[in-house]
Each structure stands twice: as structure tokens, then as C-alpha cells.
Amino acid sequence: MKSCAVQLALSKGDVAANIAHHLHAIEQAAALGAELLVFPELSLTGYEPTLARQLAMPADSPQLVPLQAACDRFGVTAAVGLPMPTMAGVRIGMLVLRPRLAPLVYAKQRLHDDELDYFVPGSTSLVFAAGSHQVAPAICYESMFLEHAAHAQAQGADLYLVSVVKTEEGIRAGAAHYPQVARRLRMPVIMSNCVGPADIYVGAGQSAAWDAEGNLLACLGDTAPGLLLLDTATGTAQAWPLELGA
Template identity: 65%
Template sequence: MKLCAVQLASRKGDVAGNLARHLRCIEQAADLGAELVVFPELSLTGYEPTLARQLALPVSSERLTPLQAACDRLGISVAAGLPLPTLQGVRIGMPILRPGQPVLAYAKQRLHDDELPFFSAGDEPLVFSIRQLQVAPAICYESMFIEHAVQAHSMGAQLYLVSVAKTAKGVREGHEHYPEVARSLGMPVLMANCVGPSDTFIGAGGSAAWDRQGNLLAALDERQEGLIVLDTTRETASGLPLDTRAE
């Protein structure tokens, strides 16, 4: 099975423009044979905590209809990033859209201190299936705690799907931590990070894939948009530039 992580420069608060770019990325991933594509944290709005409340959308929003239509047409599943409104407050969400199935909604369970004024923490772990593969989503800060991955593994997860918005320091720490997750749990890790301006920092890329032994299979650089395609059957991965010809 092929899975794809998209390294993307989302545009601040531009949901319509970001959605159009997501659709082009999904088309490219599907052309490469991917059955699941993951985007960076809050990819549909950009990682912009101060705008999250006004940009939050429920997973039932008609604005996500084009994503569902692409999933249905291409037979691909999509894990995107979006602030989600709940009775407990706005959450850092990951809508997971699948062909012909209801949308799943995962929310970040462990927040960084500087996120607390803007978001509330999720309270439900999630493992979902893509064919026979059991996938556990993780969003940035929480993925740096081995306990999160251990819980996912105990629920049957076979792959750790990580969506982040990380600085250069965060990427370095991630590239140290995620191989240990893979080695200790025997579970490949696929990570998608952003590039370009986000909130008060610069997204530092480094999107990557590690096999179940913790070997780095492929990684992107710190500046360019692109794709990481992980083949879980062959345990290989490759990095590719993002096709921007339609933009």
C-alpha cells in the first residue's frame, strides 16, 4: 500500500485557496498510487491560532464537499488539518475523509502551552483502517510523547500518521524521536510538516518516512513543497516535488 505525506505552504486564513491546493495535491498523490494522503497541522487554514475561532468549521460543512468528492472519485482517503468547533471549544482537528464512508474527526489531545488560550484538547484516541492497514493519527506536540504512540499501538495501530507544524528545532527533535517510536513499537512513521510562514514562526519542512526498524527512508528539505510516498509493502519511500503546473 502507498501512503503520501504532503509538505505544503498553506496561505494564512485562505480556506478556499488552500482547499484548491489540497485538491491538486490529492490528484497528484492518487496518480502516484497513494491510498491515503496526510497534510500538515491545520493545513486548510494555515497554522494560525489567533484566527482559529473565526475559521473553524465542522466536519459536516459543505465547504469540505469537494474533498469528499475527490475521495469518492479517486478512491483515496485524506487526512487534512482544520480547526473544529465543539461545545468544549475549538479543537486542533484532523478531518479524515474516506471513499463512500462517513467523515471521521480526530482532535489533538495534548496541547502546547501557547495553544491553550486558543484551543481545547481532544479527548478521544483514534485508530482507523485503510484496507487491512490500521492507522493512528497524531498531531504535532502530542506525537513527541511516546505514551501517545504506545496507546495507539495497544489499540492495534500498525502505522503512525503524524501531522505537524514544526520549526527547525522541532523538526530536529522529531527526527530524533520518530525513529525511536518506530523501533520501539515496530510501527512505521509517516510525518507531514509545513513550510513557509505560520503564526510567529517559519515551518521548516523535513517531512519524512521511517520504516518499522526506525530507518529513515526518505525526507524532504526545509523549504520546498513536495510529497513523501511511502510503500508499506516494500518498505521503501521517495520524495517528490509538488506539481504546481496547474497553479
């Protein structure tokens, strides 16, 4: 199966612009043979905690219809990031859009301290089927704890799908941690990061994939959008440019 980490510059609070970029990415990744895509954390709104409450969207929001239609048309599954409203508060959500099936919902279970004023944690793990794999999503901070991936593996996961917004410092930490996850759990890891401004941070890109032995297979650059395709059947990965249109 080919999985794709989509690296984007996220437009602050501009859901329509971000959706348009998602649609370009879905079409181009599908043309390269991707069956599963992962986008950066809070990819539909940008990583903007102070705007999360006003931008929060439920899974059945009409704004998401074009994304579901694209997944149906191209036969791909796409894990997109968005703030999601709940009775307890806003969660850092991931919506897994599957072709001609109801979407799956996951929410970040372990929040960073500076997120606690804006978000509440999720409480439910998720492992879902995609192609020949059982896939476990992880969202940024929680993915830096081995027990998160180990719990997913115990639930049957054999591919770790990581969605982040990381600075240069965070990427350095991830580049040391994710190979250990892959090696210790014998589970490939694919990670999608953003580039450019995100709240008070700057996304450092360098989206990457590691095989089940912890070898870095490919990595994108630190400033430009791109697609990184991991082929788990061949144990290879390849970087591609991403054209976002006018």
C-alpha cells in the same frame, strides 16, 4: 499500501486557496498510487491560532464537499487539518475523509502551552483501517510523547500518521524522536510538515518516513512543497515534487 505525506506552504486564513492546493495534491498523489494522504496540522486554514475561532468548521461544512468528492473520485483517504468548533471550545482537528464513507474526526489531545489560550484538547483516540493497515493519527506536540503512540499500538495500530507544523528546532527533535517510536513499537512512521510562515513560526518542511526498524527511508527538502510516498509493502519511500498550478 502506499501512504503519502503532503508538504505544503499554507495560506494564512485563505481556506479556498488551501483547499485548491489540497485538491492538486490528492490528484497527484493518487496518480502515484497513494491510498492514504496526510496533510500538515491545520492545513485548511494555516496554523493561525488567533484566527482559529473565526475559521472553525464542522465536519459537515459545505466548504469540505470538494475534498470529499476528490477522495470519492480517486479512491483515496485524506487526513486534513482544521479548527473544529465544539461546545467546549475550538479544537485542533483532523478530518479523515474516506471514499464513499462518512468522515472520521480526531482532535489533538495534548496541547502545547502556547495553544491553551486558543484551543481545548480532544479526549478520544482514533485508530482506523486504511488498506492493509490500522492507522493512528497524531497531531504535532502529542506525537513527541511515546505514550501516545504506545496507546495507539495497544488499540491495534500498526502505522503512525503524524501531522505537524514544526520549525527547524522542532524538526531536529522529531528526527531524533520518531525513529525511536518506530523502533520501540515496531511501527512505521510518516510525518507531514509545512513550509513557510505559520503564525509567528516558519515551517521547516523535511517531511519524512521511517520504517519499523527506525530507519529513515526518505525526506523532503525544507523550502518547497512536495509529496513523500511510503510503501509499507516494500519498506521503501520516495520523494516527488508537487505541482500546485497557477
